[in-house]
Structure formats: structure tokens, C-alpha cells
Amino acid sequence: MIPARLAAQHLCKSFGGVDVLEDVELEVGPGEFVSIVGPSGCGKSTLLNILAGLVPPTSGRVLLDGRAPDRLLGRVGYMPQRDLLMPWRTVLKNATLPLEISGMSQREARQVALRELPRFGLAGFEDRRPAALSGGMRQRAALLRTFLAGRDLVLLDEPFGALDALTRQSMQAWLLRIWQTDRKTILLVTHDVEEAVYLSDRVYVMSGRPGRMLDLVGIEIPRPRALEVALSPEFLAIRRRLLEPLRRAAGGDELPRA
Numbered sequence: 001m002i003p004a005r006l007a008a009q010h011l012c013k014s015f016g017g018v019d020v021l022e023d024v025e026l027e028v029g030p031g032e033f034v035s036i037v038g039p040s041g042c043g044k045s046t047l048l049n050i051l052a053g054l055v056p057p058t059s060g061r062v063l064l065d066g067r068a069p070d071r072l073l074g075r076v077g078y079m080p081q082r083d084l085l086m087p088w089r090t091v092l093k094n095a096t097l098p099l100e101i102s103g104m105s106q107r108e109a110r111q112v113a114l115r116e117l118p119r120f121g122l123a124g125f126e127d128r129r130p131a132a133l134s135g136g137m138r139q140r141a142a143l144l145r146t147f148l149a150g151r152d153l154v155l156l157d158e159p160f161g162a163l164d165a166l167t168r169q170s171m172q173a174w175l176l177r178i179w180q181t182d183r184k185t186i187l188l189v190t191h192d193v194e195e196a197v198y199l200s201d202r203v204y205v206m207s208g209r210p211g212r213m214l215d216l217v218g219i220e221i222p223r224p225r226a227l228e229v230a231l232s233p234e235f236l237a238i239r240r241r242l243l244e245p246l247r248r249a250a251g252g253d254e255l256p257r258a
Helices: 044-051 091-101 106-116 135-148 165-182 193-199 227-231 233-249
Strands: 006-015 018-028 033-037 059-064 077-079 153-157 185-190 202-206 213-218
Touching (some): 006 044, 018 033, 033 193, 044 153, 044 185, 091 106, 091 135, 106 135, 135 165, 165 227, 193 227, 193 233
Parallel strands (some): 033 185, 033 202, 077 153, 153 185
Antiparallel strands (some): 006 018, 006 059, 202 213
């Protein structure tokens, strides 16, 4: 049996006596696209920070390929909510940064990034700085940098949350195409239930704080998926199943986007 590419076992996290995560367990298989949805403040971003090795858990452990690594930091690609592009560097130089840090020469890093620019919709924009880009193009540049980091396991924290609805849909379809080509293992945190259903193989549902897993829903919708699949009875049924525990977790008050 092939072990999960990423697993969390009995993860708990407290800050200053406040419990943020409680007995969280999850698994992401090799090449899977898995999402986590949950109400605001439930600890989703904290969970990603633990999985990326940025924050230690209070208890529990993280496994990569069935083993607890001595060091998590640097073992996964991680794109936080903000794109964190360096404003003084061009698109190309932002993209080459992880390659240069890994020891690749500037010339070779430039060649690698230039080959990928068209696939990420950035051809012709390599000399632009972030301030000259639209929100969608900034996210593409940030994702390119994350993918070029060379990790086959990628954590994405609300990558499209700040975009308008039409741009967000376009970016979701584009991300699926990139994933289907590269087959990286992706764990996505999102407030958007429709985004989770459209993109994912499976979706975890988290409770309110302290965050714990309430449900795990398999998305048995054939791939490739057109945007129009969101209108299908099967899609709407899964959406309803995900929304019910989220409404309870949010106390019927603050709901994720549907």
C-alpha cells in the first residue's frame, strides 16, 4: 500500500492558552488535489503553517510519505494568502528566486523560468514589476514561483480569495489545467465551497475554533471538468452536503461563499 504523500496525525495547536486546532487528522495521496473548507477563524491557515514547517504543533505529528521528517521547513511548496511578490523584482526575477536560492546559476534559472512563462500566461510580461500587473496575473506569477521551487507537494492558502468572481473562475480552470499536466500533490485551503468542489478529488470540512475535521467528502465528478459542471445536479448535491456542516460550524451566522 502506497503511503499518503502528506498526513497529519492528532494535530493540536494552542496560542496563549487558546486552543486553535484540536485532534486534526488528514491525508493527501500522491498526485491528489484535496481542499479544506471551514468557517473563518477555524485554524485553516494555522494548519497549513504547521504542515509547511513554519509553526510547530502543540502535539501530534506530520508525516511525509509515511515518515516524520526531522525538518519540515523547505520540504513543501507553500503559497500564502498574499502573493508576497518582491515589488522591486520583475516577474521573471520573482520567478527565478527559488531556483537561485537552491544554487542554480542566474542564467540557468532564467532559462527555466522563460520556458514556463507561456504556460502560466505570463509571456511578454517577464520584465513587468508586480505593481504593473492585474490581480490575476500577480497570482499566476506567485504560483509560477511556487511551482518552480521544485516541490511536488504544494500548499495553497486562499490563492484566489481576493479576485473578482469572473477572474477567480478563470484562474480555477487554469489551475486545473496546470495540475492535470504536472500532477503535483496539492492541498488547498478555501472559503469557497464551489471552488473546492470544482477543483478537488476530496474535500475536508473543518469545524469552528478549535478546528477539527467534521467530514470528508469524495468528489466523484469525472475529469476534465468544465466550469459548467457547477450547474449539474451532482455538483449541487455535493455543495449542499458541504454547506450543511459549515452552517452548523458557523452557528448559522457567518457562512463561506457558496
